[in-house]
Amino acid sequence: MTRAGTAALLLLLTQLNASAFWFRGISDKKAESMLGEMSADFEKGDCRAVVELSQGLFNEKPPSAIRERAYSYLGRCYETQGSYDKAITVYKLARGLYPENDLFSERLAVIYLRTGFYDLAVPLFEKVLEGRSDDIEGNSSLARCYASLGFLSKAKLYYSRAAILGDFSDLALLKEYAAQMLRKRDWEEAGLIADYGVKLAPGESFFYEVRARTSAGRGDYKAAAGYMRSAIKLAPSDADLTLELALIELLGGDPEGALVYVPAEVPGHNALSLAIRGMALHKKGEGALALDCFKGAAASGEPFIASFAAALMKHPAN
Amino acid sequence: MILCGLLLVPAFCAVRAQEQGLPKDGEMLRELMWDKLVQTKPPARPSVGLALSGGGARGFAHTGVLEALDYAAFPVDYVSGTSMGSVIGGLYASGMSVPDIWKFSRATSTIRASKDFRRIKVLSLLITNKLITPTYITRFIEENLGSLTFEKLKKPFSCVAMDFRTGEKIIFSDGPLAVAVRASVNLPGIFAPVEYRHRYLVDGGVADFIPVDAARLLGADWVMASVTAGISNELPENVLTSLLQVIDIRGSMLAASEEKEADFVIKPDVGEVKMADFDHCQEAGKAGLIEAAKRIDAARESYLIFSAPRLLEAL
Numbered sequence: 204m205t206r207a208g209t210a211a212l213l214l215l216l217t218q219l220n221a222s223a224f225w226f227r228g229i230s231d232k233k234a235e236s237m238l239g240e241m242s243a244d245f246e247k248g249d250c251r252a253v254v255e256l257s258q259g260l261f262n263e264k265p266p267s268a269i270r271e272r273a274y275s276y277l278g279r280c281y282e283t284q285g286s287y288d289k290a291i292t293v294y295k296l297a298r299g300l301y302p303e304n305d306l307f308s309e310r311l312a313v314i315y316l317r318t319g320f321y322d323l324a325v326p327l328f329e330k331v332l333e334g335r336s337d338d339i340e341g342n343s344s345l346a347r348c349y350a351s352l353g354f355l356s357k358a359k360l361y362y363s364r365a366a367i368l369g370d371f372s373d374l375a376l377l378k379e380y381a382a383q384m385l386r387k388r389d390w391e392e393a394g395l396i397a398d399y400g401v402k403l404a405p406g407e408s409f410f411y412e413v414r415a416r417t418s419a420g421r422g423d424y425k426a427a428a429g430y431m432r433s434a435i436k437l438a439p440s441d442a443d444l445t446l447e448l449a450l451i452e453l454l455g456g457d458p459e460g461a462l463v464y465v466p467a468e469v470p471g472h473n474a475l476s477l478a479i480r481g482m483a484l485h486k487k488g489e490g491a492l493a494l495d496c497f498k499g500a501a502a503s504g505e506p507f508i509a510s511f512a513a514a515l516m517k518h519p520a521n
Numbered sequence: 522m523i524l525c526g527l528l529l530v531p532a533f534c535a536v537r538a539q540e541q542g543l544p545k546d547g548e549m550l551r552e553l554m555w556d557k558l559v560q561t562k563p564p565a566r567p568s569v570g571l572a573l574s575g576g577g578a579r580g581f582a583h584t585g586v587l588e589a590l591d592y593a594a595f596p597v598d599y600v601s602g603t604s605m606g607s608v609i610g611g612l613y614a615s616g617m618s619v620p621d622i623w624k625f626s627r628a629t630s631t632i633r634a635s636k637d638f639r640r641i642k643v644l645s646l647l648i649t650n651k652l653i654t655p656t657y658i659t660r661f662i663e664e665n666l667g668s669l670t671f672e673k674l675k676k677p678f679s680c681v682a683m684d685f686r687t688g689e690k691i692i693f694s695d696g697p698l699a700v701a702v703r704a705s706v707n708l709p710g711i712f713a714p715v716e717y718r719h720r721y722l723v724d725g726g727v728a729d730f731i732p733v734d735a736a737r738l739l740g741a742d743w744v745m746a747s748v749t750a751g752i753s754n755e756l757p758e759n760v761l762t763s764l765l766q767v768i769d770i771r772g773s774m775l776a777a778s779e780e781k782e783a784d785f786v787i788k789p790d791v792g793e794v795k796m797a798d799f800d801h802c803q804e805a806g807k808a809g810l811i812e813a814a815k816r817i818d819a820a821r822e823s824y825l826i827f828s829a830p831r832l833l834e835a836l
Binding site (some may be wrong): 234322341353354386388416420422425443446458472475478482485486505506507508510511514515517 | 544545547548549550551552553554556557560589592593594597810811813814817822825826827829830833834836
């Protein structure tokens with residue numbers, strides 16, 4: 204929608220409200236009936252009809268309570284249609300008219316979160332949580348906003364609330380929470396969430412990987428390797444896991460162990476496997492072979508791996 | 522798999538993938554090599570210097586940068602600072618935790634650092650032809666850093682001032698800390714020069730806005746600069762704001778050339794927070810954290826690549 208279109212929509216909505224205030228038009232009964240139709244269309248998912256009906260309804264200058272509900276249907280329909288700018292216009296207007304109705308703040312916050320305007324979403328979610336501090340979705344959404352902005356301590360607070368309120372039963376939330384705690388290098392919290400995750404979904408390799416990462420972060424590569432082996436048992440065909448185990452073995456001081464898990468060629472992962480292999484061979488004192496691996500990885504074009512491998516070639520032994 | 526799995530928030534995952542263009546293999550290598558790197562100490566890894574620029578109230582963005590570095594466990598072996606960077610850097614080098622530095626920025630309006638600026642009466646400055654002493658800023662520095670010397674700090678630290686008579690850049694890295702920081706944050710033309718070691722010292726920002734050299738002199742092999750340069754788009758209203766704007770412009774010009782000497786630069790967008798806008802320190806700090814959070818993975822990669830040969834040796 205163009206800026207002019209948004210402005211026109213806003214103008215139409217505000218004018219209708221002003222005129223509705225001064226010149227009450229439609230009968231309550233007719234307005235109720237039109238709103239009933241909107242509601243039915245909304246429930247059926249017929250957003251085109253909702254939008255058309257809303258225009259008719261607003262033209263009839265309905266009572267305030269009816270308009271409030273009409274805005275909620277209209278806004279959510281715009282969301283469904285992906286017309287976020289129109290939905291934002293509706294919700295902003297409705298928030299001004301009905302400040303006590305949290306729905307408009309919440310929907311506006313959700314749109315800002317979806318579209319990446321996390322800084323705009325934060326105060327809205329905070330307002331929603333003022334009234335409903337036990338709202339799981341509100342807490343997890345606020346956590347997500349803070350995490351995306353880099354405010355990881357604040358994110359932890361709200362992830363924790365959401366997880367506790369949901370009795371640690373939401374697998375996706377636990378994964379997200381654990382991931383952010385790894386990012387924060389909060390090994391204790393990440394490990395705790397991984398424990399809940401293993402209890403909830405014992406067949407998920409993910410939480411064993413989290414445990415492996417927390418152990419590696421603490422410098423306990425032996426424990427990390429153990430957890431990675433558990434993860435591989437649960438997902439034996441996953442080449443990523445095997446390469447990660449190889450790297451952990453290498454970092455734990457076992458280049459022979461690393462070479463067991465990293466063949467010369469791993470389809471789709473050649474750059475990483477060459478880099479790991481090269482480091483393991485270097486550690487074993489096989490400089491010429493290591494250099495070949497580094498050259499291969501450096502030529503891969505993989506953004507970080509190529510530069511890192513090229514830098515490894517600068518080691519005096521190479 | 523883990524690093525792809527770790528970024529489970531779809532929008533967040535998409536944003537990160539777009540920003541960084543990294544395949545998951547690269548992320549896995551980065552994360553695990555980083556864990557190893559931060560477990561080592563110099564000389565097994567290159568030493569890291571953190572150079573904090575001037576910028577007045579905008580300099581509080583450094584607080585957010587420090588928080589992002591903390592989350593990443595980014596090693597900081599040496600710290601240097603100019604002007605407000607010397608205040609934040611001095612507190613950080615003294616061992617003050619990042620949450621406590623945030624408290625300091627929150628308290629700035631109550632300790633009335635900005636009051637020193639508000640009490641500047643342009644007319645009286647012109648009539649009396651006498652520069653003023655920043656009572657509140659001096660008191661704050663004395664209270665927080667007064668008992669310390671450079672030698673007593675937890676991390677090696679240096680700060681930069683300028684000799685008002687010669688234009689020389691003066692780097693302090695020994696002796697009492699408070700007077701050196703006071704000199705580094707001492708705006709010329711408004712506050713009277715600080716007399717110390719036979720010199721008349723004013724804000725280092727007009728001579729060395731980003732003290733990258735000072736960090737290297739301390740011993741840093743790799744230097745990250747946190748830069749809060751920026752010129753207000755508004756036209757100055759009076760003699761005082763004109764002077765501040767000139768200092769700002771001078772700082773930004775210096776920053777443009779000095780940041781090239783750093784190995785990595787973080788430049789928070791502090792928007793319209795002005796040099797003397799001490800009531801908006803918190804906004805500057807948040808801007809610092811947001812920008813540093815966006816750039817921290819690139820910073821880690823840059824330092825990992827720089828460290829690779831030594832890291833290979835340490836395996």
